[in-house]
Amino acid sequence: LFRSAVHPNAGPFAGHAQLGQFLNLSIGAMLALALVQIGQAFSGEDPTGREVIDRLGSVPMRFAVLLGLLALAAAAALAWSNTRAGMLSLLIAGFVTFVLLFFKRGWRGRETKIAVTLFLFVIVVLSAGFVVLKPLIHKPNASVEVSGQTRMAILKTMSPMFTTWPVMGTGLESFEWVYPMFDQDTASNSFYDHAENDYAQTLSDTGIIGAVLTLAFLLIIFRNWLKAFVDRRPIQLAAVGIAFAMVAVLAHSTSDFSQRTPAVALLSCVLVGLTVCLANLAEAEPASESAK
Numbered sequence: 001l002f003r004s005a006v007h008p009n010a011g012p013f014a015g016h017a018q019l020g021q022f023l024n025l026s027i028g029a030m031l032a033l034a035l036v037q038i039g040q041a042f043s044g045e046d047p048t049g050r051e052v053i054d055r056l057g058s059v060p061m062r063f064a065v066l067l068g069l070l071a072l073a074a075a076a077a078l079a080w081s082n083t084r085a086g087m088l089s090l091l092i093a094g095f096v097t098f099v100l101l102f103f104k105r106g107w108r109g110r111e112t113k114i115a116v117t118l119f120l121f122v123i124v125v126l127s128a129g130f131v132v133l134k135p136l137i138h139k140p141n142a143s144v145e146v147s148g149q150t151r152m153a154i155l156k157t158m159s160p161m162f163t164t165w166p167v168m169g170t171g172l173e174s175f176e177w178v179y180p181m182f183d184q185d186t187a188s189n190s191f192y193d194h195a196e197n198d199y200a201q202t203l204s205d206t207g208i209i210g211a212v213l214t215l216a217f218l219l220i221i222f223r224n225w226l227k228a229f230v231d232r233r234p235i236q237l238a239a240v241g242i243a244f245a246m247v248a249v250l251a252h253s254t255s256d257f258s259q260r261t262p263a264v265a266l267l268s269c270v271l272v273g274l275t276v277c278l279a280n281l282a283e284a285e286p287a288s289e290s291a292k
């Protein structure tokens with residue numbers, strides 16, 4: 001199914017779900033850099049609305065506005081690609097980002113409230129536009145879309161796969177060869193070379209050992225992210241944008257396998273590496289009292 005599911009709105013990606021995850025990661029990266037620029041422009045200040053407008057001409061704010069426009073364009077492309085899971089992931093990540101920005105230590109001034117309000121407004125408008133435009137988007141390859149019912153059927157079929165090889169799994173990327181052995185749906189000729197769920201396939205491919213290692217890896221990432229987030233210097237605001245990207249990917253992975261797409265996996269690795277660098281910076285150079 002994956003080989004034939006080239007979506008007309010997916011650009012160079014094999015499917016629009018893969019495009020959706022890449023766009024969400026890109027939005028998170030742009031948001032991270034934009035927040036750093038805004039933080040540098042208003043570091044240690046609590047400006048009025050008028051002062052915020054006056055500061056728009058500064059280099060950091062102009063760069064932040066440009067990044068915001070690019071992120072908006074990416075969000076519009078995400079909506080136009082017609083990936084429902086991608087838009088839902090965008091909404092979840094947007095809500096988490098709103099909460100993180102509002103409670104970010106050392107950044108609770110008026111400019112924060114303005115930023116989060118505008119961000120939430122844009123998310124709502126894009127979501128409403130997606131609902132309105134969805135019936136107008138032409139989908140000639142709709143027959144290859146995987147429905148929610150099909151996804152549930154795949155997960156149900158995978159259950160005996162895990163119980164047969166619970167400790168070490170069937171082996172990485174062995175799904176397309178092992179799954180047909182357990183598939184009882186002989187009425188259809190559908191071929192699945194990936195499960196429509198990254199978590200389920202990881203558990204099936206690597207077993208309990210792989211699941212434990214994956215969970216440990218995620219906890220290490222979260223620990224490093226938390227170190228960066230609690231630091232009060234402007235550069236650590238990048239942790240909020242990284243959180244947007246990671247939450248979107250984690251949410252989308254429940255219904256897709258985009259982390260097995262090179263472009264998505266590579267950008268995810270870059271953001272994870274940036275998280276570790278920010279954590280190391282927070283440990284090596286504690287924020288000064290003036291930054292608080």
